[in-house]
Amino acid sequence: MPHCNGFAVLRTAKSYNLANYDRLRQCIIDGLRHAGQDARPLNDLPIAQPPLGRESPKVKLHQDPSQAALNTVTGYGPGYVEVNKVRYNHSVMIAPEGDVTPWPVSRFEALDTSHFDLLRAREPEVVIFGSGERLRFAHPRLTTALTSQRVGVDSMDTQAACRTYNILMTEGRRVVLAVLIETEATE
Structure with missing residues (x-):
């Protein structure tokens, strides 16, 4: 099972941390490509936008x-x-x-x-x-x-x-x- 930046690539991988969302998304895409599978559906997932500054969110x-x-x-x-x-x-x-x-x-x-x-x-x-x-x-x-x-x-x-x-x-x-x-x- 490939690893990237500390994430184990699993088909059921979940992340509730927005800061890690993009890294995990890319890791899954890379893992699928490594396994010879089509990663195109994952490319349609949005890229997470972290909160700006330290303001309370509206x-x-x-x-x-x-x-x-x-x-x-x-x-x-x-x-x-x-x-x-x-x-x-x-x-x-x-x-x-x-x-x-x-x-x-x-x-x-x-x-x-x-x-x-x-x-x-x-x-x-x-x-x-x-x-x-x-x-x-x-x-x-x-x-x-x-x-x-x-x-x-x-x-x-x-x-x-x-x-x-x-x-x-x-x-x-x-x-x-x-x-x-x-x-x-x-x-």
């Missing part, structure tokens, strides 16, 4: 037509979240049905129990807290009212929170997404 998610009436996160990026193609530049509470509601908190340090009580009023099965560009956990005393009612609370960075919300929402779960969009402190 992501657009595509809505499933069968879920069109539900609140779906359709995009997110630094300083915003997009629900049903409407952009919000402030913290919001999102449930599958009903309005997207402002969540009156603009700094992680300002979170208190009243912010999580607003989420409890929506009677969720699970609350997903999108803590911003990096993962931060709300203090357990802030979520006690939720957890004492057997409501699951999970903290994630905003990107992971948005993706997880969409999955749970399409499964028909009673999920509420609380997205923290931090604004600059004004002094």
